Amino acid sequence: MSAPAVDVGHADYLKHAKGILSWLYTLDHKRIGVMYLIVTSVSLLLGGAFALLVRAELFTAGPTIMEHDTYNRMFTLHGAVMVFLFIIPSIPAALGNFVLPIQLGVKDVAFPRLNLASFYIWVLGACFLMWSMYDSAIDTGWTFYTPYSSDNANAVSAAAMGVFILGFSSIFTGINFIATINKMRPKGMTFFKMPLLLWSLYATSLIQVLATPVLAITLLLLTLERTMGLGIFNPALGGDPVLFQHFFWFYSHPAVYIMVLPGMGVISELIATFSRKRIFGYSFIAFSSMAIAFLGFLVWGHHMFTSGQSKTASIIFSALTFTVAIPSAIKVFNWLATMKGGAIWLTTPMLYALSFIWLFSIGGLTGMFLGTLNVDVHLHDTYFVVAHFHYVMVGGTLMALFGGIYYWWPKIFGRMPNDKMGRLSALLTFIGFNVTFFPQFILGSRGMPRRYYSYLPEFQDLHQISTVGAFILGVGILVGFAGVVMSLKNGKKAPANPWGANSLEWYCSSPPPHENFKVQPEATDPYDFSGWKWDKRTEGYVRKASEA
């Protein structure tokens, strides 16, 4: 197999056209990815600010810095912003948009216009959500449960429509990715020779296309219920509020995998690259992504064990929930097996990857407790649940996102991120995260309910530890952002391949030219790292002479 030549020489995509309009009208997947990266990062900071306010309030029992009404709004906004504006679009729409076409060696995604449209649909949805905050911030929790949401006086309709619109952004990204991966793979790249990131994005996209429309119809019905008195979910009118939960979780359980599967893909890339070893059990990791995507559709009722759902349904859902653990565990074992005997290079992205494995394992295993029917009746709606899903969603997505940002930043902006700050941030987020959320497992198992404004005196110590941890985590995230953003000004110029990885994006220059590749290159073996050697002059990897 002849390796594609390193593509250098013509203007990179950042300099290709100038002016703000050249960004706003761009059809270039790279620029759209960068725009997504900016807006999702801003959302992360916003959602993080809400989280810190919530934690600050919980520093003491009773009023600390805000009234209980404000508190209810704060945790709702934290959830809604983090889930819908940040986690769901973060890795697929930002990093995925940038990396996916280049890993396939194509010039763009299949439908560039749809890609830009989905970005603006995101912006429109975000505007609705912001408007609802300005109007009268919702306090229903991010889940919009009926009947409370059917007839409270807040701007639930605006928020629900915002999420409805955001859903279509997600669907269109999914359609684009599936079509691109299916139809535009380079010569020699069969499905089982794709980088694992593409497998996980593929599985994610399938969920986005098949689950998100159900969220859309749910929120549409909720909005109609509020504006026109439809009554399908409102028990006062003879409707069925539990049906809302079925609808909502048919989307929102699979959505958990929209959040974490792309992260798993990123981690697969990082672990293999920085262990300098062929990924262990490639096809198992690939199949487990698809299995997670499929099984994820069959377990939604585990959120409803205490909702009045029938016993039959609960038993079936509980049993099915355990099956999801199998593919998740397969991934973790395969990552560990990849590292065993590898030449591990502890770069910043690798530190994030290791912290992902640790946090995801804890999050996944505690999920098993919650999936057990009788245990869940005790733990439902306590801090145990809060800790569990933060370990999966933050420990999973956030760590993978930062790992991914530090890994691809040289490719995206052509600058090496600040390694010292990166390592510091990886350390701070890991410590801060565990200090925040581990005490919450204990709180929850002792009966501290979630979303409460106040608590019994015996919970105070653990709450205070958790709040301190949250601020450490906040600092860690800020340091992480500073490490990459400051590199734009004074960072070292990045070589085409700083890590010695072998998927196609490392074959074009950093940053890539406008059209990525003049002609679509032949596929490489993404996990064969033997063809590269360290080059002192560029401080990056270059192809070994024998193959060039």
Add this chain to the structure above:
Amino acid sequence: MAYRENEAEAHDEEHHEHHIMSPKVLIGTWLGLMVLTGLTVGAIKVDFGAQANLIVAMAIAGAKAMLVCLIFMHLWFDQKYNVMIFFGSVIFVVLFISITFIDTKRNEPFRDAYDATNKPTPEGRVLVEPTVSPISTSGSDAAAQPGELKVPEHQKPKVPWPSQLPDTPRVAPTAH
């Protein structure tokens, strides 16, 4: 999920025949659809029993849908992956509906008992004096006391409810 077909097709240089439908096939399909429409309107006048009528109506609708899918939508001649996406989506819809449907009977006795005293109307619930127990279990048609929850024997909890314990006062069930 069936990557195999896809793999084969992605590498056959993306060439497919541009299949053109003949007028005969198009009109024939349309006539078939019209006949089936007539059939389904006619079938509803025949009493097969409530469930069977629904099944007949859905079977005819299914046949019509297949005609539209396979011929008007060219699915019969299309690439396998497109066929898979469409019928895959249908499978997910069926999973969604059927799993949710398991839960239909979840709280019938409770709901009916509640409805008996709190009638749902477009204006919201109105309190009514119950006359007859909404649930007839083992022939007992005793009038329900206002606010009393009548539950069939097999639905009754093994442990007594708080309201049945000796020293707690009886409380009327409220909406949760």
Add this chain to the structure above:
Amino acid sequence: MSEAAIDADAAHEDDDHGHHDEPFLGHHFKDHDHQFNTGKLGIWLFLGQELLFFGGLFCAYAIYRGMHPEIFVEGHHFLDVNLGAINTCVLLFSSLTAAWSVRMAQLGNKKGLMLMIALTIACAFGFLGIKYIEYSHKFHEGILWGQLFAPSPEAMEHAMHGVEANSRLHIFFSIYFVMTGLHGIHVIGGIIAYAWLLKRAAAGHFGPNYYGPVDFIALYWHLVDLVWIFLFPLLYLIH
């Protein structure tokens, strides 16, 4: 929402930086076949998404029919089977013309293509017209959804023949209006898409080499028809 999507989906063919000699071939595609197949996959994924979207409504329907079958038996007496059946025929005919429009585009018959598109649009308007008659009749009699359900005594007597209606009857109309309403919005989306297609067909954009948008919008139109094929017996024909 969906019409924007369908437009975008069909429009992405003519991507900005096209091949120099081929105005409608995107720069990232090898040839017309590659572009056509990719676009087709895209539209099928979009239709899959539509199925799940309507699937939510069918699920609500199934749950309520399972829990309260009475309200469906009672509710359908308020609907006019004849108008429903006529509308079914109108939509089926429009599906025929939509399928024929693809044939015309494949044969490069510009006049025929425009005629078929125009016929499809006409049928779509016919469908909406009949729906309008049905809706205005219902509104007039106070037969509305949920909270607004306040039928006139005559309408009640006409449908129920003096039997007292179930106290959840208004839920049937919530389901009826939301299902037919969303279907109607999809019809309007189809009209917009077909109007755009008519303009392009008149400009002579389509031929045997390039007819993707005609095919894709026809597929969308057939899906709208498919949904109605199920709505008709589920709402109008209840025994």
